[in-house]
Amino acid sequence: MAGPVSLATVFPGLVWAMAALALVQVARRATLWRAGATAPVAWLDGLAKLPRRYLVDVHHVVARDAYASRMHAVVAGGLLAASVLTALAILPPLGGSAPYWILVALAFGVTAAGSLLVGARRYPRRTPRLSSGRFQILPVLLVAYALGGAVTSLALAAGGGCLLAPLALALAAAGGLGLAFEVRHGPMRHAAAGALHLVAHPRPGRFEGRPDTALQPLDLAAPRLGAAIPADFTWNRLLSYDACVSCGRCESACPAFAAGQPLNPKRLIQDLVAGLSPAEPAYAGTPYPGGREAAGARGPLARLIGPDARIHPDTLWSCTTCRACVEECPMMIEHVDAVVALRRHETLERGALPEKAVAPVTELRQAGDPGGRPLRARTDFAAGLDLPLIADRESADVLLWLGEGAYDLRYGRTLRALVRLLREAGVDFAVLGPEERDTGDLARRLGDEATFQDLARTNAATLARHRFRRIVTADPHALHALRNEYPAFGACYPVVHHTAFLLELVRDGRLNPGRLPDRAVTYHDPCYLARYNGETEAPRALLDAIGLTRIEMARSGRRAMCCGGGGGAPVSDVPGERRIPDLRMAQAAETGAGTVAVACPSCTAMLEGVTDRRAEIRDVAELLLEAVEAGR
Amino acid sequence: MTSVVLLSAGRHPVSGATVLPRLEAQAIRVATGLGEAVGLHAGPDADAVADALGHGLSRIVHVPVPAGADPVPALSARLAAMAPGLILAGRRGQGGDETGTVPYAVAEALGCLLIPDIVALAAGDAGAWSLDQTLGRGARRRVTLRGPVLATIHPDAPTPLPFAYGQARRGVIETVVGDPTAASAPVPAFEERPYRRRPKLVKGAPSGSSAADRLRAATGEAASGGGRLLVRPEPDAAAREILAHLRRIGVLAPPAREPR
Numbered sequence: 001m002a003g004p005v006s007l008a009t010v011f012p013g014l015v016w017a018m019a020a021l022a023l024v025q026v027a028r029r030a031t032l033w034r035a036g037a038t039a040p041v042a043w044l045d046g047l048a049k050l051p052r053r054y055l056v057d058v059h060h061v062v063a064r065d066a067y068a069s070r071m072h073a074v075v076a077g078g079l080l081a082a083s084v085l086t087a088l089a090i091l092p093p094l095g096g097s098a099p100y101w102i103l104v105a106l107a108f109g110v111t112a113a114g115s116l117l118v119g120a121r122r123y124p125r126r127t128p129r130l131s132s133g134r135f136q137i138l139p140v141l142l143v144a145y146a147l148g149g150a151v152t153s154l155a156l157a158a159g160g161g162c163l164l165a166p167l168a169l170a171l172a173a174a175g176g177l178g179l180a181f182e183v184r185h186g187p188m189r190h191a192a193a194g195a196l197h198l199v200a201h202p203r204p205g206r207f208e209g210r211p212d213t214a215l216q217p218l219d220l221a222a223p224r225l226g227a228a229i230p231a232d233f234t235w236n237r238l239l240s241y242d243a244c245v246s247c248g249r250c251e252s253a254c255p256a257f258a259a260g261q262p263l264n265p266k267r268l269i270q271d272l273v274a275g276l277s278p279a280e281p282a283y284a285g286t287p288y289p290g291g292r293e294a295a296g297a298r299g300p301l302a303r304l305i306g307p308d309a310r311i312h313p314d315t316l317w318s319c320t321t322c323r324a325c326v327e328e329c330p331m332m333i334e335h336v337d338a339v340v341a342l343r344r345h346e347t348l349e350r351g352a353l354p355e356k357a358v359a360p361v362t363e364l365r366q367a368g369d370p371g372g373r374p375l376r377a378r379t380d381f382a383a384g385l386d387l388p389l390i391a392d393r394e395s396a397d398v399l400l401w402l403g404e405g406a407y408d409l410r411y412g413r414t415l416r417a418l419v420r421l422l423r424e425a426g427v428d429f430a431v432l433g434p435e436e437r438d439t440g441d442l443a444r445r446l447g448d449e450a451t452f453q454d455l456a457r458t459n460a461a462t463l464a465r466h467r468f469r470r471i472v473t474a475d476p477h478a479l480h481a482l483r484n485e486y487p488a489f490g491a492c493y494p495v496v497h498h499t500a501f502l503l504e505l506v507r508d509g510r511l512n513p514g515r516l517p518d519r520a521v522t523y524h525d526p527c528y529l530a531r532y533n534g535e536t537e538a539p540r541a542l543l544d545a546i547g548l549t550r551i552e553m554a555r556s557g558r559r560a561m562c563c564g565g566g567g568g569a570p571v572s573d574v575p576g577e578r579r580i581p582d583l584r585m586a587q588a589a590e591t592g593a594g595t596v597a598v599a600c601p602s603c604t605a606m607l608e609g610v611t612d613r614r615a616e617i618r619d620v621a622e623l624l625l626e627a628v629e630a631g632r
Numbered sequence: 633m634t635s636v637v638l639l640s641a642g643r644h645p646v647s648g649a650t651v652l653p654r655l656e657a658q659a660i661r662v663a664t665g666l667g668e669a670v671g672l673h674a675g676p677d678a679d680a681v682a683d684a685l686g687h688g689l690s691r692i693v694h695v696p697v698p699a700g701a702d703p704v705p706a707l708s709a710r711l712a713a714m715a716p717g718l719i720l721a722g723r724r725g726q727g728g729d730e731t732g733t734v735p736y737a738v739a740e741a742l743g744c745l746l747i748p749d750i751v752a753l754a755a756g757d758a759g760a761w762s763l764d765q766t767l768g769r770g771a772r773r774r775v776t777l778r779g780p781v782l783a784t785i786h787p788d789a790p791t792p793l794p795f796a797y798g799q800a801r802r803g804v805i806e807t808v809v810g811d812p813t814a815a816s817a818p819v820p821a822f823e824e825r826p827y828r829r830r831p832k833l834v835k836g837a838p839s840g841s842s843a844a845d846r847l848r849a850a851t852g853e854a855a856s857g858g859g860r861l862l863v864r865p866e867p868d869a870a871a872r873e874i875l876a877h878l879r880r881i882g883v884l885a886p887p888a889r890e891p892r
Contacts, residue, residue, distance in 0.1 A: 220797070220801075224798075225797070225798045347794070347796070347797075348796060348797045348798045349796060349798035349799070350796060350798075351686070351687075351688075351793055351794040351795060351796030351799065352794070353794045355791075358791070358792075358794045361794070361795075362794070362795065365795065366644045366647060366649055366651045367644050367646050367647035367649065368647060372644075372646055372647075373646065374646050374647075375647070448797070449797075450797035451797075
């Protein structure tokens, strides 16, 4: 039977043993990460910024679910505090102090309360988006460790003569060592991998307050293009997938998942984790819609994509690259980067594009436009508007980038409205006309990096030939490519979305819109403007300036739901049970607004394509023109 | 069994960029489905057809021929040396310097059979080929034959394999200098005239008949309808039948009076 002195040594010893076991488990996991490719990591900088990244950036995401935030603060804070305090009790003056043990008992008490909060999400019924499996025993282990620890500490505070002490110590040991053991495969892996991931994050710019969303250029001379096996990912990406805590926030946000297409971001990340390690326990969350079972070989060198591999190609091509999963992920995992890396290999190395996407990508490569349309026909929408070509003049203040939407009859109306507004405000602008090629956004999202880079270089050379102060575009996809992805190809220009530019004109008094009262409008944020570029306010300010009653949808701003038009999803056209734009229009209908304001050609096309639509789809520019005409 | 795909420098119909004609990309898919396939191009440079490497070919043989020169002698000399069992080509070119007769001229020079408008192809045993030829309006004919054959691909053949940059980068272009005397053959002279749409033969619309009849009249008879089937006719009888048919549909003038 343990005496009081030995108990005061054994108990802190247990915590040290837990730490050692956890370290061993992390080290075993780390051998797997080493299978990944090398990556430049600013270790010291990352370590120095870890507390801020955790307490500010991670907390910001976690706090969107208030319950989860409080639960996590109590349980993680309590667990850390109790464990560190107990570990310090190895020092004799502390180990012999009764008040100190009361403090430790208090910390364990807090942990126990937190553990109950953890358990309440899983028992008696589990919140559907959470995974079961090993996660179901987490509250049990936590309660065992916390209760055992609390009773042991109280026994030590009381002098240690309690008969319960050995029993409590055994309980704490079972719970504590269980938690430490779980660092390799179980739920506690997220703590270790998550902390390391925050230090070695592949996109450190995310934490500097700017949207670090540009896809990284691929070295086309590399021996292998894209990722086909886990070992093709860089080691810190493999680490980031291990940080996944299977909370399922991504799956709740994913438009493809909601539409019943065979994509579940959580499952995708878990498949990348399981693909790396043959010993990974079975996935126990919501499957890919369509109920496909996991199959295929595992291991760092096992193929990830294929009808018989872990990830079906349809899963890959269902993604709209809307970044909703990334936005919601409390572990800061970059799902879209993973999808694009896998797509790059499928497209560049295997030529395995989805059947319907072949034609647009081929036309992009050969004709500089996904529809294979003549480049000089891009300005046809402006017949009668006398659109100035930049080639005909020395310079212009604003270069208007028309984008693919110009070929579309519907979006041509928007662009006509925009051109008329620019005329009204006396803006000195010009277009590239036949010199403008597609930005290559579609090719890049579909993994055809070679075509994208080719188009980017051609466009960068075209832009360099002309003199202008900034680029204005009504296409957020073009905006994202030009603003964030073209600088890597030597084209650095200020790029402004048409809503921001029009707001500037209104604020400067160059446009004097009247008011359009008695009309309710709800604004649908384009993913590539709101999430990729953080611009959510300008279109709203414009709508407010013209006196419209603005009603927000349940999902708006940076957390808006995608229209289904990004990432080549419309051309890949993976079948689902529902259509994404139908879901989004249903959300818009819930607001009761008669008009859905849009600011992107893809959103316009997708939302206008919804059958039985009760609301009309109007671009912000069209509404503003109407107000300007009403104000005359 | 290696097959050879004839490659030409086409142009994109809209952008005018140098591209691999779609028909030849389809031919590559058909050829690689059978086994090893090699591309063959005669022209001033091979960059124009390098895209074929991304569509499934791993090797292209390039015979340099000056710009504007007739590629047929160089192609047939090279093909005679390679002696493939199967040669595939597009049924027509796409915007380059072509007349659409290269496959026919090559087949003539090699003395092998030419089967036009193929949509599918299978290899039988001992050098036999089974080719599915399209006759238009969905009609198909299976041709089975033995020995080396040159076939041209119809647009109804399976769509091309998507371009894969990684594969294109790994492909090899082998430059083989051909026989200089063959390469310097003069270009056959031809006459250039502005394009004029061919007049469509319109039969009198059968008024009062059924909609199906009117549709048939508007679209022409089905390929299988009408006509007479002659099996192994005498050449004279066959020629008389053809002439009679051409006169019936008005392509040839009625027979002249008997010479005095």
